[in-house]
Amino acid sequence: xxxxxxxxxxxxxxxxxxxxxxxxxxxxxxxxxxxxxxxxxxxxxxxxxxxxxxxxxxxxxxxxxxxxxxxxxxxxxxxxxxxxxxxxxxxxxxxxxxxxxxxxxxxxxxxxxxxxxxxxxxxxxxxxxxxxxxxxxxxxxxxxxxxxxxxxxxxxxxxxxxxxxxxxxxxxxxxxxxxxxxxxxxxxxxxxxxxxxxxxxxxxxxxxxxxxxxxxxxxxxxxxxxxxxxxxxxxxxxxxxxxxxxxxxxxxxxxxxx
Amino acid sequence: xxxxxxxxxxxxxxxxxxxxxxxxxxxxxxxxxxxxxxxxxxxxxxxxxxxxxxxxxxxxxxxxxxxxxxxxxxxxxxxxxxxxxxxxxxxxxxxxxxxxxxxxxxxxxxxxxxxxxxxxxxxxxxxxxxxxxxxxxxxxxxxxxxxxxxxxxxxxxxxxxxxxxxxxxxxxxxxxxxxxxxxxxxxxxxxxxxxxxxxxxxxxxxxxxxxxxxxxxxxxxxxxxxxxxxxxxxxxxxxxxxxxxxxxxxxxxxxxxxxxxxxxxxxxxxxxxxxxxxxxxxxxxxxxxxxxxxxxxxxxxxxxxxxxxxxxxxxxxxxxxxxxxxxxxxxxxxxxxxxxxxxxxxxxxxxxxxxxxxxxxxxxxxxxxxxxxxxxxxxxxxxxxxxxxxxxxxxxxxxxxxxxxxxxxxxxxxxxxxxxxxxxxxx
Numbered sequence: 001x002x003x004x005x006x007x008x009x010x011x012x013x014x015x016x017x018x019x020x021x022x023x024x025x026x027x028x029x030x031x032x033x034x035x036x037x038x039x040x041x042x043x044x045x046x047x048x049x050x051x052x053x054x055x056x057x058x059x060x061x062x063x064x065x066x067x068x069x070x071x072x073x074x075x076x077x078x079x080x081x082x083x084x085x086x087x088x089x090x091x092x093x094x095x096x097x098x099x100x101x102x103x104x105x106x107x108x109x110x111x112x113x114x115x116x117x118x119x120x121x122x123x124x125x126x127x128x129x130x131x132x133x134x135x136x137x138x139x140x141x142x143x144x145x146x147x148x149x150x151x152x153x154x155x156x157x158x159x160x161x162x163x164x165x166x167x168x169x170x171x172x173x174x175x176x177x178x179x180x181x182x183x184x185x186x187x188x189x190x191x192x193x194x195x196x197x198x199x200x201x202x203x204x205x206x207x208x209x210x211x212x213x214x215x216x217x218x219x220x221x222x223x224x225x226x227x228x229x230x231x232x233x234x235x236x237x238x239x240x241x242x243x244x245x246x247x248x249x250x251x252x253x254x255x256x257x258x
Numbered sequence: 259x260x261x262x263x264x265x266x267x268x269x270x271x272x273x274x275x276x277x278x279x280x281x282x283x284x285x286x287x288x289x290x291x292x293x294x295x296x297x298x299x300x301x302x303x304x305x306x307x308x309x310x311x312x313x314x315x316x317x318x319x320x321x322x323x324x325x326x327x328x329x330x331x332x333x334x335x336x337x338x339x340x341x342x343x344x345x346x347x348x349x350x351x352x353x354x355x356x357x358x359x360x361x362x363x364x365x366x367x368x369x370x371x372x373x374x375x376x377x378x379x380x381x382x383x384x385x386x387x388x389x390x391x392x393x394x395x396x397x398x399x400x401x402x403x404x405x406x407x408x409x410x411x412x413x414x415x416x417x418x419x420x421x422x423x424x425x426x427x428x429x430x431x432x433x434x435x436x437x438x439x440x441x442x443x444x445x446x447x448x449x450x451x452x453x454x455x456x457x458x459x460x461x462x463x464x465x466x467x468x469x470x471x472x473x474x475x476x477x478x479x480x481x482x483x484x485x486x487x488x489x490x491x492x493x494x495x496x497x498x499x500x501x502x503x504x505x506x507x508x509x510x511x512x513x514x515x516x517x518x519x520x521x522x523x524x525x526x527x528x529x530x531x532x533x534x535x536x537x538x539x540x541x542x543x544x545x546x547x548x549x550x551x552x553x554x555x556x557x558x559x560x561x562x563x564x565x566x567x568x569x570x571x572x573x574x575x576x577x578x579x580x581x582x583x584x585x586x587x588x589x590x591x592x593x594x595x596x597x598x599x600x601x602x603x604x605x606x607x608x609x610x611x612x613x614x615x616x617x618x619x620x621x622x623x624x625x626x627x628x629x630x631x632x633x634x635x636x637x638x639x640x641x642x643x644x645x646x647x648x649x650x651x652x653x654x655x656x657x658x659x660x661x662x663x664x665x666x667x668x669x670x671x672x673x674x675x676x677x678x679x680x681x682x683x684x685x
Contacts, residue, residue: 089277141361145358146356258631
């Protein structure tokens, strides 16, 4: 066989084989469903409605067995206070699991508490936070053993029986959503209450919020009223510069919130 | 939930200041400082040994063999800090069993094993003749002690049945060593460069994320590896000189054993050449590090405000005094000033290694010194007196254990692969 013929035949063989082989890709039903899922969960937070009661944090910790004594939480609420002379204070004491019962700002162990004159407050607001269940998460990318993964319906989960506890995902998350479970010694994070939403029940935090600041929706269902808000109103996401495409949308997001 | 004190991992050694997100702690502590430091030493020691084997720098003959054995002794220790830092150390093997290839860490198992095989086979080819000669010498003894019989069998197994030590066979060994050493250089650089990639690719961390990170890591790795080899070489030579003077060791009683003067001149020659290489790599490492710093200061992206405060104010002493002044500038001066002596070079190597350690510290701990919110800071307090397993392994004790282990391993490896042997056995 001449070299020219050999090359010709090789190209023909590869081209011929690729058609039936690619069919194997097409007919995998899981991949088809993953590419066009019927459900994709998204979260909507209205910062105007949040009053910082911390019920969501309490409900989350109770529902998901995160010890109240532990200084880490799957969800938390941040308080932003700007004075008229342009001083900026942010805090989230104990992840706001008991709400904001103190008017003073918690500046950490070294600096203690800061008094703010109520007459000097320019603007102040609360921002609830949780895992953004990004569409292209950096945390699942860096897991060396594939113990954290994105489900077909959106939520990013952790396999507690497979996590080796290296902490790479914690480092990779731009939102600080992950931590080590103090008892189980594996990485823990918000699951969008996967055990509840897959049974048609709303998440613990959404359920606990008395002001409707937290809402959840199936972003594929355009008739869903919450989806309507995300599609029609002006909403923002946190830290879009990292390219992770967060799926938690905010109404009234200030640029100072990071 | 009954316990009143419950610490999240990282809480024990982290002090927060101003606004830090609730889940943020210094999760990657001293062991992750040790990890790039130790892999750096492995890679650096290997590159030094390759200078002789591949590029034929004849003067480095003795230190080359030494650094090859030492590189092998360091190898298991590169993995140790990672295992000590894992929250689930018994699951560490999952990285090898179910690697998730989008992760930079997942390649660790493969690169590490590949490198281990290269170093191990290079050592085997280098020492095969020695194994055969030892086996034959032991077999020729008319009355062997039980221990010597054991040794004979052990060395016989090590030869893997290849007993031919004719000139051609040894020449083949020599060629194999050369090929493996040339293959080893890119793999060693990859092993360490990708330790840099692990940090450099974390886009969430403003200090780590730079494509220069792997290159910076490789250069400083070679610097620290060469420095360690010089230091160990000098220390071992001092011991040998001491022994040769007082004739207290078995080899020193040999009539052909090198005299103190011979050892002295060999040491001076080797150190002179090697420290020149150390200087070249130091220049490369410092240039890249300063370039990175200048680039950040010049471009002033969003993160610069907080980075500037960390680099120029909070960590100023650690970065500019301890790392750059004592770890780079001072040893550089010690080595470039005229009439360089072995003693001055030795002091310089200690400072260089300290400087590289501080560089790792400033990258790993410094990268976690500020919050993702850019509104607060975290201080790391190294646990010195351990009060439980966690504060031991992620504290001073764990770090010292990791530092001491290669020397213990080297002591035993040296019995099998004598790093200093007589000329006729070596090639």
